[in-house]
Amino acid sequence: MNVVPKNINLEEIVKADIAHHFHPFTDHKAFHANGGPRVMTHADGVYIWDGKGNKILDGMAGLWCVNIGYGRKELAEVAYKQMQDLPFYNTFFKTTTVPTTMLAEKISSVLPERFKHIFFANSGSETNDTIVRFIRHYWKLMGKPYRQHIIARRRGYHGSTWVASNLGGFPAMHGQGGDLLPGFHHIQQPYWYDFGGDKTPEEFGLEAAQELEKKILELGPDNVAAFYGEPLQGAAGVLIPPSTYWPEIQRICKKYGVLIVADEVICGFGRTGNWFGFETFGFDPDIVAMAKGLSSGYQPIGAAAFSEHLIKDFFAKGGEFYHGMTYAGHPVCSAVALKNIEIIEDEKLVERVAELAPYFAAGLASLNDHPIVGETRSVGLIGAIEIAKNKKTRERFHDCGRVGTICRDHSINNGLIMRACWDTMVLSPPFIISKKEIDEMIRLVRLALDKTYADVKAEM
Ligand code: PXG
Numbered sequence: 001m002n003v004v005p006k007n008i009n010l011e012e013i014v015k016a017d018i019a020h021h022f023h024p025f026t027d028h029k030a031f032h033a034n035g036g037p038r039v040m041t042h043a044d045g046v047y048i049w050d051g052k053g054n055k056i057l058d059g060m061a062g063l064w065c066v067n068i069g070y071g072r073k074e075l076a077e078v079a080y081k082q083m084q085d086l087p088f089y090n091t092f093f094k095t096t097t098v099p100t101t102m103l104a105e106k107i108s109s110v111l112p113e114r115f116k117h118i119f120f121a122n123s124g125s126e127t128n129d130t131i132v133r134f135i136r137h138y139w140k141l142m143g144k145p146y147r148q149h150i151i152a153r154r155r156g157y158h159g160s161t162w163v164a165s166n167l168g169g170f171p172a173m174h175g176q177g178g179d180l181l182p183g184f185h186h187i188q189q190p191y192w193y194d195f196g197g198d199k200t201p202e203e204f205g206l207e208a209a210q211e212l213e214k215k216i217l218e219l220g221p222d223n224v225a226a227f228y229g230e231p232l233q234g235a236a237g238v239l240i241p242p243s244t245y246w247p248e249i250q251r252i253c254k255k256y257g258v259l260i261v262a263d264e265v266i267c268g269f270g271r272t273g274n275w276f277g278f279e280t281f282g283f284d285p286d287i288v289a290m291a292k293g294l295s296s297g298y299q300p301i302g303a304a305a306f307s308e309h310l311i312k313d314f315f316a317k318g319g320e321f322y323h324g325m326t327y328a329g330h331p332v333c334s335a336v337a338l339k340n341i342e343i344i345e346d347e348k349l350v351e352r353v354a355e356l357a358p359y360f361a362a363g364l365a366s367l368n369d370h371p372i373v374g375e376t377r378s379v380g381l382i383g384a385i386e387i388a389k390n391k392k393t394r395e396r397f398h399d400c401g402r403v404g405t406i407c408r409d410h411s412i413n414n415g416l417i418m419r420a421c422w423d424t425m426v427l428s429p430p431f432i433i434s435k436k437e438i439d440e441m442i443r444l445v446r447l448a449l450d451k452t453y454a455d456v457k458a459e460m
Pocket of ligand 1 (some may be wrong): 076122123124125126128157158230234235263264265266291292323450
């Protein structure tokens with residue numbers, strides 16, 4: 001593989017990018033002042049190369065999505081073939097395409113029995129918008145139009161469209177585009193490291209779940225439509241709930257007839273060592289949101305799975321659902337997603353994640369002796385490292401997020417993509433990572449931590 005691609009003029013791309021590309025989640029003033037983008041050019045396995053020829057271990061699998069790793073020719077081949085056979089047709093007005101229907105059947109086959117119907121979208125955000133419209137309409141159809149309130153968590157991330165950003169628990173996002181929409185509520189996230197104090201994680205997990213009951217009672221149990229949560233909160237910093245959390249959430253939702261939506265955009269398709277995060281954390285959702293790992297990021301696609309007990313009434317009483325995107329169930333994206341799931345099955349990648357999990361956890365735990373590491377945690381192949389000023393008291397450095405950014409920058413400059421969620425460093429590597437590559441990743445994490453420590457030592 002070429003180390004530096006010969007067919008690009010890097011300087012011109014950077015110049016054009018600064019001149020014309022309005023990037024998502026980017027402070028453009030700072031971005032331009034710092035010289036613009038790092039241009040990624042090619043990738044293979046767990047490695048990605050930039051335009052300067054730097055080889056970087058991708059500890060984030062793209063953006064929590066390239067689970068089967070880079071350079072899978074099989075996916076390129078099915079996309080090429082599908083584009084030749086039928087590059088596009090819509091799925092409205094009583095039509096479908098072969099890969100779309102086959103994908104719906106396949107997704108249903110890896111979910112529990114009750115999930116038989118799949119609605120397609122193009123991203124996680126659109127999938128969550130779809131689910132919110134479905135839920136609110138469902139309760140109207142059921143003669144309970146007052147059940148419209150949706151409860152989610154602070155720092156939950158569900159996407160960037162207006163509805164998805166309201167589901168999410170980031171005040172900075174709510175502040176852009178208007179105030180929080182009516183009917184969206186956020187309770188405390190089950191984040192033992194920050195909020196658990198002297199309680200055991202199990203005690204704290206119960207307490208955090210009981211926040212839901214309080215919120216339901218405050219809103220009036222008959223007014224609550226659904227509880228919405230990621231099995232573990234990814235973009236919040238890989239917040240792994242204590243074992244008591246989800247069973248208690250489920251008990252509460254059952255008691256008040258509140259639906260549970262599992263946002264499996266990050267956890268789905270194997271990340272936690274089971275096909276879905278709800279299997280790992282022990283709860284039974286009514287609706288499941290998927291994207292990212294569904295196609296391993298090779299094509300944009302999202303999907304919502306609905307339990308038959310909802311679908312039965314929705315179809316019987318609903319008439320037409322006035323909702324759908326032109327590219328919903330796009331044949332090329334569907335063909336690629338289908339092949340991706342086949343690869344996960346054939347290569348037993350979910351089992352592989354479960355097998356690698358203890359090795360990955362031990363690698364992370366080996367960092368616990370580091371002077372600025374407060375905690376490490378992981379499940380499957382997703383993990384976090386808390387940067388602390390004081391390991392014992394879990395006190396953070398001032399201006400939360402500053403030191404995480406320093407660490408992230410050292411990390412990429414050393415050859416590892418590691419994400420900073422404030423001062424929590426997170427890793428979510430491709431499932432095909434080897435033990436040797438895990439060793440290399442942990443070595444690079446330590447190097448980034450050492451360099452960060454050297455920068456902030458004087459503050460301790
Ligand atoms: N749900 C979850 C749990 C997600 O993590 C979405 C929904 C939205 O998916 P789309 O495809 O609309 O982006 C996500 C996306 C980050 C980061 O910085 C995380 C996401 C997206 C962008 C940035 O960690 N997660």
